[in-house]
Amino acid sequence: MFVLNDQQVSFILNDIRRNGIELEELQLNLLDHICCVIENEMPPEKSFEEFYRSILPRFFRHELREIQEETDLLLTFKHYYAMKKVMIISGTISATAFVLGSFFKVMHWPGASMLLVLGITIISFVFLPLLFVLKAKEVNATRNKMIVGLGSFFGMIMSLAILFKVMHWPGATIMWLTALGILFFLFLPIYFFTGVRNPDTKVNTMVSSILILVAGAMMFMLINLRPSHSIEYANFSANQHISQVYKYATEQNNQKYLNLISDSSNVKSNSELLKTSSNDLCNKVELIKSQIVAFVTDGNNPESEEELMRDLTGNYDAPTNVLFEKNSDPKAALKELKSAIGDFKILLKESFSKNDTILLNTNDVHKFGDPYDVVISWEKANYYQVPFENVMRNLTQLQLDIRIIEASCLK
Amino acid sequence: MYSSELIKGTLKTIVLKLLSESDKMYGYEITQKVKELTAGKILLTEGALYPTLHAMEAEGILTAEAVNVGNRIRKYYSVTKTGKKIAKEKVNEFEDFMNTMIFLLGLKPKIG
Numbered sequence: 046m047f048v049l050n051d052q053q054v055s056f057i058l059n060d061i062r063r064n065g066i067e068l069e070e071l072q073l074n075l076l077d078h079i080c081c082v083i084e085n086e087m088p089p090e091k092s093f094e095e096f097y098r099s100i101l102p103r104f105f106r107h108e109l110r111e112i113q114e115e116t117d118l119l120l121t122f123k124h125y126y127a128m129k130k131v132m133i134i135s136g137t138i139s140a141t142a143f144v145l146g147s148f149f150k151v152m153h154w155p156g157a158s159m160l161l162v163l164g165i166t167i168i169s170f171v172f173l174p175l176l177f178v179l180k181a182k183e184v185n186a187t188r189n190k191m192i193v194g195l196g197s198f199f200g201m202i203m204s205l206a207i208l209f210k211v212m213h214w215p216g217a218t219i220m221w222l223t224a225l226g227i228l229f230f231l232f233l234p235i236y237f238f239t240g241v242r243n244p245d246t247k248v249n250t251m252v253s254s255i256l257i258l259v260a261g262a263m264m265f266m267l268i269n270l271r272p273s274h275s276i277e278y279a280n281f282s283a284n285q286h287i288s289q290v291y292k293y294a295t296e297q298n299n300q301k302y303l304n305l306i307s308d309s310s311n312v313k314s315n316s317e318l319l320k321t322s323s324n325d326l327c328n329k330v331e332l333i334k335s336q337i338v339a340f341v342t343d344g345n346n347p348e349s350e351e352e353l354m355r356d357l358t359g360n361y362d363a364p365t366n367v368l369f370e371k372n373s374d375p376k377a378a379l380k381e382l383k384s385a386i387g388d389f390k391i392l393l394k395e396s397f398s399k400n401d402t403i404l405l406n407t408n409d410v411h412k413f414g415d416p417y418d419v420v421i422s423w424e425k426a427n428y429y430q431v432p433f434e435n436v437m438r439n440l441t442q443l444q445l446d447i448r449i450i451e452a453s454c455l456k
Numbered sequence: 457m458y459s460s461e462l463i464k465g466t467l468k469t470i471v472l473k474l475l476s477e478s479d480k481m482y483g484y485e486i487t488q489k490v491k492e493l494t495a496g497k498i499l500l501t502e503g504a505l506y507p508t509l510h511a512m513e514a515e516g517i518l519t520a521e522a523v524n525v526g527n528r529i530r531k532y533y534s535v536t537k538t539g540k541k542i543a544k545e546k547v548n549e550f551e552d553f554m555n556t557m558i559f560l561l562g563l564k565p566k567i568g
Binding site: 049050054068070073075077080081103104115116 | 487520
């Protein structure tokens with residue numbers, strides 16, 4: 046029997062590689078097979094190279110790399126089925142969680158948030174990426190792959206943006222704008238101009254593009270939906286009223302201080318202390334209010350309080366950005382305010398025997414909403430991801446509380 | 457020799473059956489064994505055999521063992537436990553298919 050030498054073996058191996066067999070295991074298999082054929086079947090009168098060339102066509106129809114392609118196809122097919130299965134299962138789970146979650150949310154039942162987060166997380170990070178991989182395999186042109194990619198990416202960002210919006214987490218607006226940017230400036234143009242060029246898909250593409258545009262615009266409107274004007278007005282007038290009461294109370298107290306001047310020196314020194322402490326605390330609150338306003342108006346003075354309120358109603362992000370760190374811990378200003386309120390209450394107790402529990406209450410509170418059994422800090426309950434108009438009202442209410450207690454000390 | 461379409465559908469069955477009856481075999485050996493058993497009527501093409509072997513290895517139906525033979529490496533294939541079960545199922549399925557075909561095409565089975 047003829048035995049191949051090292052040189053001949055490496056000649057065959059190189060030839061196999063050159064002809065497009067990339068998988069090492071496959072190279073080794075083919076090498077051994079070809080060597081076996083040569084060693085067992087080569088007639089003595091033929092030369093090695095001549096015989097090698099003559100048997101090679103047994104392995105393919107047109108070219109050797111067909112074996113590599115066939116192997117790739119079979120190997121990916123296996124993953125293909127597993128991926129398809131995972132995609133369908135994840136899709137079913139997320140759709141179920143999403144439907145249940147929305148229903149729970151409407152009914153104000155506990156667990157709604159968890160279901161919504163689960164549903165949207167699975168759809169964004171499992172279902173859509175798998176859909177992209179599987180769909181991208183089915184289309185050939187790079188342009189179509191891009192459309193599938195952009196479409197899936199848009200879907201991911203959009204579902205996350207909606208989740209953030211529904212959960213009142215910071216950053217929803219920027220995500221939503223990114224999603225819309227992708228939809229209107231990347232996805233739609235590529236989708237439209239690719240489809241419109243082909244006579245077979247022309248009408249379909251035009252109709253789908255219009256539907257996508259309208260649906261996108263409707264979603265935009267819905268997600269930026271503001272409360273009705275009557276609610277906005279109720280908020281505005283309540284804020285305005287409370288501000289006026291605060292101003293009135295401040296004036297009344299000042300008048301009382303003037304009347305006190307004729308009293309004994311002991312009362313006077315006590316009242317001086319009360320006056321400065323109350324004013325300091327009210328100014329601290331006022332400073333926070335002006336910081337929030339300066340943040341949203343970039344330092345420009347708003348034309349009127351009404352305009353400011355109209356523009357910022359429903360703005361959850363501005364007060365949160367001013368008052369809280371990225372990790373949702375309160376910033377120094379808010380912490381200082383809380384401890385100043387504590388000091389003020391000590392003063393009231395020691396110098397005026399006032400031990401009020403209703404006004405200036407900074408205790409932790411039970412969270413109002415899902416999850417229900419959670420206790421959160423005073424700072425978070427009143428100021429974290431709370432709309433602008435309510436933050437402003439809570440702060441003015443605090444100032445008014447101070448004036449009411451101050452008045453009660455000034456008999 | 458039968459057409460490659462006929463063989464393609466049964467390739468997996470043939471390979472699994474052969475491998476489950478022996479300890480381990482390598483590619484060339486499988487083609488020779490089939491040729492010998494069928495008196496040259498069934499010739500497995502290498503272009504179909506190796507992709508199928510690799511796919512079955514990836515699916516866990518076969519395991520491969522690389523052995524040095526002189527100046528090259530030879531991959532010996534053997535069936536796993538699941539592979540044995542699948543081999544049995546494939547043979548049974550094919551038997552059923554054959555009986556149906558005999559009935560469908562109105563063939564009289566020749567004995568011997």
